[in-house]
Amino acid sequence: MSPKVDTHPTKPLSNSQRAFLSLRDMIFAGELAPGSDHLESELAKQLGVSRTPIREAALMLESQGLLELRPRKGVRILPVSPDDMAEIYDVLTELECLAARNAADKGFSEPDLHLLAKAIEDMEVAVDQNNLEEWAEADDRFHHTLVSLGGNSRASAMFDMMNDQVRRARTVTLFIRPLPIKSNEDHRQVYEAIKLGDASTADAVHRAHRQNAKNMMLDLLQKHRLRGV
Amino acid sequence: MSPKVDTHPTKPLSNSQRAFLSLRDMIFAGELAPGSDHLESELAKQLGVSRTPIREAALMLESQGLLELRPRKGVRILPVSPDDMAEIYDVLTELECLAARNAADKGFSEPDLHLLAKAIEDMEVAVDQNNLEEWAEADDRFHHTLVSLGGNSRASAMFDMMNDQVRRARTVTLFIRPLPIKSNEDHRQVYEAIKLGDASTADAVHRAHRQNAKNMMLDLLQKHRLRGV
DNA sequence: GCATGAATTTACGTATGCATTAATAAATGC
DNA sequence: GCATTTATTAATGCATACGTAAATTCATGC
Structure with missing residues (x-):
């Protein structure tokens, strides 16, 4: 019997989902500082994807209350007062x-x-x-x-x-x-x-x-x- | 004094936001029936926009728990058991x-x-x-x-x-x-x-x-x- | 007639391009 | 100098294009 490589066959994540997880972790780690602004294109370059998955991830993170999309100012990492x-x-x-x-x-x-x-x-x-x-x-x-x-x-x-x-x-x-x-x-x-x-x-x-x-x-x-x- | 046309100067909504509101209302009205599936392209045609704002709206509605994005099956309007x-x-x-x-x-x-x-x-x-x-x-x-x-x-x-x-x-x-x-x-x-x-x-x-x-x-x-x- | 595999369709995920418009800088008038 | 207007820049919102992979249809063998 061959050894199971993947016990829980994990389907590959989309770039949007990966961007979501990455950005979330960067927020948790303070790498994206509370109150800071980040252009979609900058984040896209950082994660090596186009703006599309970044926007989708940002939309999801906005619903989660972790950031805010501010037209022409980039995404703002929400501070917690x-x-x-x-x-x-x-x-x-x-x-x-x-x-x-x-x-x-x-x-x-x-x-x-x-x-x-x-x-x-x-x-x-x-x-x-x-x-x-x-x-x-x-x-x-x-x-x-x-x-x-x-x-x-x-x-x-x-x-x-x-x-x-x-x-x-x-x-x-x-x-x-x-x-x-x-x-x-x-x-x-x-x-x-x-x-x-x-x-x-x-x-x-x-x-x-x-x-x-x-x-x-x-x-x-x-x-x-x-x-x- | 000219009559105020707009007492509460409402800034124009983006297509994504309009799509969000429209789809939400269609769900409330049962026009998009619980359990039904809808292709992004169909919804886009219905609302007269491209797939992009539909996807963004769908992402938001998914976070709100009103629908589910199912790759290649369209968005599924979530029924409430x-x-x-x-x-x-x-x-x-x-x-x-x-x-x-x-x-x-x-x-x-x-x-x-x-x-x-x-x-x-x-x-x-x-x-x-x-x-x-x-x-x-x-x-x-x-x-x-x-x-x-x-x-x-x-x-x-x-x-x-x-x-x-x-x-x-x-x-x-x-x-x-x-x-x-x-x-x-x-x-x-x-x-x-x-x-x-x-x-x-x-x-x-x-x-x-x-x-x-x-x-x-x-x-x-x-x-x-x-x-x- | 049914199962298996090949071919085709098609919906999505993502990149890209562009018009719009807010933000910024420059220029002008006072 | 300072305020106001104009020109410039640039980030977004959105349409569009396309490769990929899932789903479906069709063809083939048994």
Whole structure:
């Protein structure tokens, strides 16, 4: 039996899709800085394609709220102000709490919640090792998994959208924020509530967790004068 | 003084934007039927433009969840299944309740809530006159105004998105649904709670209102075998 | 008659060209 | 000098062209 080259036969992406992913990653990485303008033709040259796929990618990224098409000024990478941040956290809170309640109501058994438990463990290990990037990755994974468990694809899509909008800011603040000790405790409590099928506790605990995260983020932005990340 | 032709100097829309609006309206009107496929070139011919603005509009509508671009099969107008409907109502509920709480917390005075009151009155008049289209318009306006009062632009945008996805279904069910008597009472209660600054009551009442609306819609879809509106 | 493979059609993805018009620079008047 | 107008530049919005690959039709063999 010949070795499988591709277990999950991935169909080749179009240039538009590649441009979408590339530009998105460049935004996340800050390579395309918040508030900066970029001509379609410049981006096209950078990615080695024509303007067409760049425009299509930009249109999609605009719908995702990551940039803005400004005729004759190029695409503007949208900065996230503290007010934006507050908005986003409020929406994230609702979407995640909805998911937490739904997940609790589904009566998941332990194996169903495996990914959630794994994310929590990974976070704890990461904190012990003082590995913040690892922690951030696992934290992101926890929240993503939680929302997935809620089983509402539209809520998930919107969660991803909002989450992407704060990705850059979270990267920036990761190393100036306090150590996420309390955060890990919260996660475990949410996990337990879901396992017990206790929707209202899951909601309440997670809501408080998110409220804290929001306040912390807003404090950081204010203290460090980060008015548009 | 010459009469103002244009009080709100509206800049001319691009063909892409017009195509976006046209296609969206055609979807709402059922002119582009749920589940149907349409070649880019056909749509282009219909709207009298080239494929480029059609593609751009389609990309935007795809992000809005109204259609799907399927290579070589044309754009597919997405039907809304009962499961989809449940998802959408759940998300709408969260977004509107968030807005209701926020609105209540803002301590609005009566003039601030004028648009909300107007929508309620219009709904009551419409019900008295048995004018369902008028009622539907005012009901939509009430919910939209409520969300606006919440002051979260992202929540508003997502609300609009979800709302658009159920527009067509609501039109279909408008004349087979029970008369919206109880609905109007709910609205008034939400209004009162917001005026009193009572966030948790506003949330609770509106949540129940939305839950009823969801159940009613799902019942209608089931009873009338509307498996993909 | 059915399956298999070849030929054909066709819709899309993308590059390209161009008219339009906003933005910028230059020129003119005061 | 400064404001105002004109000329220039250049980025966009859009039409168009075309190669590619999927879908379909047709032909062939069994």
